[in-house]
Amino acid sequence: MNLTQARAALEAAPRVAVLTGAGISAESGIPTFRDAQTGHWERFRPQDLASPEAYQRDPQMVWAWYAGRYRDVLAAQTNPGHRLLVELERQKGAGFFLATQNVDGLHARAGSGTHGGRLIELHGNLMTARDEQTGQIVPLPAPDALQLPPLSPSGNRMRPNIVWFGEYLPEAALSAAQQAFQTADVALIIGTSGQVYPAAGLALEAMKAGATVIELNPNTTELTPLISFSLRETAGRGLALLLGREEEGGYAQHV
Numbered sequence: 001m002n003l004t005q006a007r008a009a010l011e012a013a014p015r016v017a018v019l020t021g022a023g024i025s026a027e028s029g030i031p032t033f034r035d036a037q038t039g040h041w042e043r044f045r046p047q048d049l050a051s052p053e054a055y056q057r058d059p060q061m062v063w064a065w066y067a068g069r070y071r072d073v074l075a076a077q078t079n080p081g082h083r084l085l086v087e088l089e090r091q092k093g094a095g096f097f098l099a100t101q102n103v104d105g106l107h108a109r110a111g112s113g114t115h116g117g118r119l120i121e122l123h124g125n126l127m128t129a130r131d132e133q134t135g136q137i138v139p140l141p142a143p144d145a146l147q148l149p150p151l152s153p154s155g156n157r158m159r160p161n162i163v164w165f166g167e168y169l170p171e172a173a174l175s176a177a178q179q180a181f182q183t184a185d186v187a188l189i190i191g192t193s194g195q196v197y198p199a200a201g202l203a204l205e206a207m208k209a210g211a212t213v214i215e216l217n218p219n220t221t222e223l224t225p226l227i228s229f230s231l232r233e234t235a236g237r238g239l240a241l242l243l244g245r246e247e248e249g250g251y252a253q254h255v
């Protein structure tokens with residue numbers, strides 16, 4: 001498959017399912033998950049912070065890490081990759097489904113999920129927290145008004161509303177995503193290393209169901225050998241090429 005064929009398949013597809021990972025927010029200046037940690041967190045592995053055990057051990061430190069990421073994403077801007085996915089949703093309407101592993105809220109901020117399609121944040125988001133007793137989801141106040149650990153309206157301690165390593169994804173969200181990838185005509189896998197399941201498994205569901213699966217990533221991933229067409233491009237430029245917003249030429253391609 002080549003770019004022209006991939007572009008034609010996407011254009012003709014009534015149902016498009018998209019899986020994004022940290023790579024689509026890299027162009028907004030948000031470090032990807034497996035890049036070296038920046039700043040104060042250099043000596044920690046994210047996996048040692050994003051876990052129920054770490055939170056049990058030191059809730060204050062885990063909250064300090066999430067509060068820092070919350071502040072960073074609020075200061076970030078959406079980028080062309082986020083905006084081109086909104087344009088694709090406008091074209092496909094109810095046939096569009098976006099499952100993101102990202103917790104930065106940038107897809108929602110760009111307007112994904114409000115143009116007839118669906119947006120599912122598989123791993124939660126940094127903008128809300130969860131009452132540890134009742135499970136109530138509460139939006140966080142602005143960073144400078146945030147007390148750590150935050151308390152819910154009922155006065156209970158709240159935890160980050162994030163799916164941690166070792167925890168299960170919300171059942172309804174996962175089955176909606178599986179359904180979308182099993183019935184998609186085209187699946188786009190954008191900016192993910194494909195190392196974390198069940199999210200990465202969505203790409204395999206689409207392949208198994210006979211969809212055309214297109215990967216956008218400057219690097220090859222564990223999924224690349226299984227993909228119909230893998231473009232060695234960033235999310236923004238790869239989507240521009242796929243949507244015919246940029247001329248071909250000068251792009252690397254995984255044959």
Ligand code: APR
Pocket residue numbers: 020021022023024026027032033034035046101102123190191192193194195196216217218219221233234235236
């Ligand atoms: N455009 C597209 N892809 C990019 C870009 C870019 N500009 N820059 C980097 N990438 C790619 C990298 O090549 C890498 O394959 O983004 C991917 C990021 O991979 P990870 O850092 O592993 O992030 P992700 O795949 O989203 O991690 C999945 O794992 O750590 C858990 O829950 C966490 O949601 C996260 C999940």
